[in-house]
Amino acid sequence: MKTAVVIGGGVSGLAAAHYLGKKSNFAKILVLEASSRLGGWLQSIHHPDGSVQELGPRSIRPAGRAGQNTLELVEELNLADQVLWVRAQNRYLYVNGEKCALPNSLGALVKAQKPFSRSFLSYIMKEVFQKRSDEEDESIYDFMERRMGKEMACYAFDPLCRGIFAGDIRHLSMRSCFPELYKLEKHYGSIVKGFLFSPKDKSQITSKLVKKARLERWSTYSFRRGVLQLVNALEESLRQTKGTEIHTDAPCSKLHFTSDGKLVVSVNGEEVKADHVFSSIYAKNLSQILSKDHSSFTSDLRKIPAVNVVVVCVEIAEKLNLIESGFGHLLPSSEDRKVLGVVYDSCVFPQHDRQDIPSSRFTVMMGGAWYEELKGMSDQELQELAISSLFTQMGISGTVSKVKVTLMKECIPQYLVGHHQLLERIFTYIQDRNLPLSLVGSSYRGPSINDCINNARIEVERISKLYC
Template sequence: MSCSSQCSLGLGGVLRTLSPFSKPWVFSLASEPFRARSSEEDESVDSFIRRRLGPEIAEYAIDPMCRGIYAGNSRELSVRSCFPPLYKCESEDGSIVRGMLWPSKGRQRPERRSKLSKRARDERWAAWSLRDGTSQLTDTLVTQLSEDPRVEVRVGSPCEAVTPTDGKLQVVTQGETIQADHVFSSLYAAALSSLLPDQLVELKAFLSSIPAVTVAVVNLEYSGHVLPAQGFGHLLPSSEDGKMLGVVYDSCAFPEHDRQDKPSTRLTVMMGGAWIRELVSEVGSDLNENALTSLAVKGVQDQLGIVDSPSRSITKVQRNCIPQYLVGHWQKLAGIHSLTEKTNLPLSYIGSSYQGASVNDCIYNAKLEVERVLSS
């Protein structure tokens, strides 16, 4: 396990005027508790932040943050679903500041304690990684579960259909048919929709209405230490550059992954997302990897002043990789769960399409759902 502890804006940053802001954040924070709360059941992240904290924070802080987390447009994403703590601060406490300082009783989400989560809190992790990459997580799950005599693991066996039958679910794969008492699906919502039978038309419609965006990811390695500044990375507001979302300074965030034989600098450039059309107009509809790499290298040169050519690059187009919680997402979830209960489907929805796109959220929500099913 590798971890990274990063500092936030800090008190000094709140009190000083930092570019591109025209005044210190403290003024926006001081006036926020006196702004009227909204009666809307949901609204866009951009609209919410503009109301509560002003247009500059919405455009230069929250807009790029949404691009970094969801590769999404803050003017379309739901504040209720993407940032539930902020939504609850206003709806329950009347203010973000008041809610953060004096939260309502019972608003904290239930903790699931473990040695690892305790270590993360104690060491104030801002991010974490795995020594052998993210695939180490799934590989270890397969290894550990395979050693349990109560568990059967299938890999390389894509699901072809999920059909209700006599109070159970019949799961058809390329190699077999399984009668399951209960199914926990971590598939993307639209993918799950395509596996369900036509008679569940309403449920399929809700599931397929949760979109996802495509992101081009370019990993660049440079010889030597070439970064002009240290940090986790930088994100770009959509007003500055639509097609390029941001750059992660991997060598700063997780130097443990750097090569050991000689000094190097690793960067990850992210492009597209909700702005995939702008990216297509730049490199072509086939999203050619060579064109994407050239665009990423130029972006690094323009934004970081790194004029050297990379010694190595890896470019991948991750299609439909990040679900988008658009305004009204909570209503889609309510419809999904209502129809599931109405039709007595022994089906649980976990994974990134529903209540959190990060790995942490997916693990946490999966645990909650398993506990709920076991206790019912």
């Protein structure tokens, strides 16, 4: 009877266990979560007044193959009727003390809009005629400054990457953070040419939910009880899957490879012998429980850094009439290093507002690669900074009826320039030694919910062929 152990009960680990139960020949699947709850960075807090606060990711994008895969999983888990979705919404930058709308129509592409001195169309045309780089990898800043100019690098991709990775584009890898754009330049000499001439995905769509999302032009979605509802559905499904066990408060203290090609997992003073282990925990944490005779492997795992993000959920006790409603705004690092951006929660999912009185919800994101500038501040000081920034940037005031400050430690791994070389060494080490270990999760090939679920599926399918 073959046994698979999944370390980590976040969305990556639960997805891996789900696909193992559906696609593999493992008779026993153990999910081991160190904390008392499942979900990892996905945390939806429910209040008696009906409001929902998201402490981590608050929505999921349906775009791309990975987005389609998540929708297929949502449908498989019978969550389709629980989906809350929105079409494309206005997105803003906060630059030079004012909010600036990003272009959201074809017409907006042909005229200059603050903070850009030229139209988006002119930047696009510039990109077409730039030479292809021979660099194996470069920073996102260097790539975008070279192809589209300094303004696009500083005012478009800098805030974008602060929103996605909470990271600094002067250090983040273009190849690893935006692999599709990197490939388009390599294969077609231009991102724009690549979009125009690369083969289109003509695979047949069988999922009703994927068809619905495309027909209705979803921009992003969540669930009636928040994104954690996806985790809860995965848990419920796994607990009904024969041979699958979920254990919380089960921290793994050691992983030891045996001479017969197995892995021994030490957990709460006991040992579990596994035919294969799927680790979904942060790479540095994995390095700390691997046996010392794999020093070069663990050294490379420790070289993948992660940043701390402060999430401040703010509720104001009135329904604000926002002149510029939308998804939210991001700040370039030149504007305010400490504040990454603000999400207009009530504009995106008003269904998550409290039910007893009118209210408006926002989330202020701070820190990331600039967390050192917040280090040492108390929760009260962080709260005051977040509320002050919110009121100033939104041009609003009001009575704060609810506020929650959460420090998410090492929550977003940073794919620095050369990240692909680290991955090559890490995965080659596993392959050359035929180690019964798979690495999934946000440390390696994408930090989003979609990336985590899709990469777990791909790895389970690959490993399942080896254990037929």
